[in-house]
Amino acid sequence: MDKKIYSKEEIQAIANSIRKQILGIALKSGGCYLAQACSSAEIVASLYTNVMNLGPSEGLWEPIPFPGVPGPDNMDYPKGMMYNGAPAPDKDRFFVSCCHYASVIYCALAATGRISPDCMDKFNVDGWNMEMIGAEHSPGFENTAGSLGQTISIAGGTAHARKRRGDTGKCFVMLGDGELQEGQTWECIQAASHYKLDNLIIVIDANGQQVEGKIEDQMTEEPLIERFKSFGAECVSVDGHDIDAFCNAFKTPHKDKPLVVIGRTLGYTGIKPLEKRWPFLHFVRISADEREEYQKIYDEM
Amino acid sequence: MKIEVNTHEKNILRLAEEHPELVVLSADLGTSCEVKKFRAMYPDRYFTMGIAEQNMTSWAAGLAREGYRPFIHTFAVFEYRRVLDQVEMSVAYPNLPVVFVGFVPGITTPGGVSHQSINDVAVMRSVPNMAIFDVGDATDIDYILDMAYDYNGPVYIRQLRKEVPRLFPADEPVIFNRARVLSEGDDVVILSSSICTEEAMRATAVLKERGISVSHMHVTTLKPFSDPTIVDAIAKAKYGVVTIENHLDIGGLGSATADLMAEHGLGKRLIKIGLKGYAHGASKMYLMEKYGINAMNLVKAVEELTGRDLNIGKDDLEEVRFVDFLEV
Secondary structure, X not given: OOOOOOOHHHHHHHHHHHHHHHHHHHXXXXXEOHXXXXXXXXXXXXXXXXXXXXXXXXXXXXXXXXXXXXXXXXOOOOOHHHHHOOOOOOOOEEEXXXXXXXXXXXXXXXXXXXXXXOHHHHOOOOOEOOOOOOOOOOOOXXXXXXXXXXXXXXXXXXXXXXXXXXXXXXXXXXXXXHHHHOHHHHHHHHHHHHOOOOOEEEEEEEOOEEOOEXXXXXXXXXXXXXXXXXXXXXXXXXXXXXXXXXXXXXXXXXXXXXXXXXXXXXOOOXXXXXXXXXXXXXXXXXXXXXXXXHHHHHHHO | OEEEOOHHHHHHHHHHHHOOOEEEEEOOOHHHOOOHHHHHHOHHHEEEOOOOHHHHHHHHHHHHHOOOEEEEEEEOHHHHOOOHHHHHXXXXXXXXXXXXXXXXXXXXXXXXXXOOEOOHHHHHHOOOOOEEEEXXXXXXXXXXXXXXXXXXOOEEEEEOOOOXXXXXXXXXXXXXXXXXXEEOOOOEEEEEOOOHHHHHHHHHHHHHHOOOOEEXXXXXXXXXXXXXXXXXXXXXXXXXXXXXXEEEOOOOHHHHHHXXXXXXXXXXXXXXXXXXXXXXXXXXXXXXHHOOOOHHHHHHHHHHHHOOOOOOOHHHHOOOOOOOOOOO
């Protein structure tokens, strides 16, 4: 079956549905990682549609109770990665390093028919697999990523293995920009460049914010493009809310080099009142007296 | 006593021939970890990761996810202290079959405190899914890689390099989670591991001459640690137990033994011989004597347990010793 090509409007509709669902969670629970949804909705929607080449979901349709910690007697638990399709030589793989974005991933899976549209009913519910910060068992997740800087290396090792094996599929890894402050990120870029891993694609939601505020006020990272290039990767930076520009960025030639696509984004895109709180948007709480304002936005979405 | 040379090198080459998916990763210390020949023979299965252990550890997890069997080779100290979070989150939590071959464990390096893995067993024992093997002689080395390969999950090996004595018959394999019984008796139990087993063998020979009935066992599997042979021997011991290890006296063999004794309700004395704190850079024999992880201190511990003066001097314990570790 040929891969469906989504129109820009269809991708935008998926992005909008991600934002709306996560705003709905924030309204229901009083708070969640809402700004991450606002910044990454177009990025994740584009990845799951036109950018990545994934097979059909092999994950269970409905959420399940937490299937247990992996161990010698528990290696066959349902893996989160199966929602991205069964691994195959010609298929892409997707590693989510910014696992605080779990709700975004779950909503994208739902919007692309990879999990039940009602799956978010079990989001962050005690005892279920739809955890707020994802791990191996969470739908859409290959690995446990909450400790930043490690997933890019795991994706690097996987890309290395797949290149040796002659797989044509790529390994995508999605990062936040705050995570670029981790030294391990750069250890990985140097190794991926050394081993000429052109099958490793690094996607960054560069929303310019981290827990304590604006990135440039915490630890300067720029110039990012020059930094990545000097470590041996190819790197392009685009507007992460511009679906066409973002999808086209992956056509950048990167022979023998990993490709880094930086999507420049804003954590209040689509939910304007968040702007006044920026850059303090790591975890957004909606107080009782703000409910009406946000409820109105939700209803109009 | 026969001294064997580069036993790990021979065994990793043998295992590599048997298992084409075995790969070696190193952070610029492969030549110090007996994989120089491996690199020459299998250049495409030897991954130089630069001096960057964190990335190496998570990278190995990625390779393991794809069916490769990564054997990380560097100094033990750089496989747990520097990269504990990577060990836990990238490898141990998903229970991936990555083998950490840790060289120059404990005070077997003159490299000083930065190079000495003195609390690695304590740390790794607390990491779920991780198995820990501590090597004491050339026969251990001959079998340990196969044991690690067959284990369903991550393994940390405290490996010895270069000149290593062959203390045990070459045709008697190491058995997983089973101590090697070297002497049976019911006055005291001595549990030893790593380079301390040679010391303990020297001590037990003299103790037996003095009429002490010694149960001596060499422990290779430090985790899991539930060998019923050890429990039975401790249950029979009249005076108590002495442990001796190339490690801090907290969290290693001694503590594992204490746990086991308590779990089985074996209320007897336990003397733990090990390092009391950080060490410093000097030769192995010097450090063993300075910090008391040697035959003489073991004798003193047995004297204390039995309440007997055994009149054993340094000269009684001397015997041919193997070559000291001189290189960093």
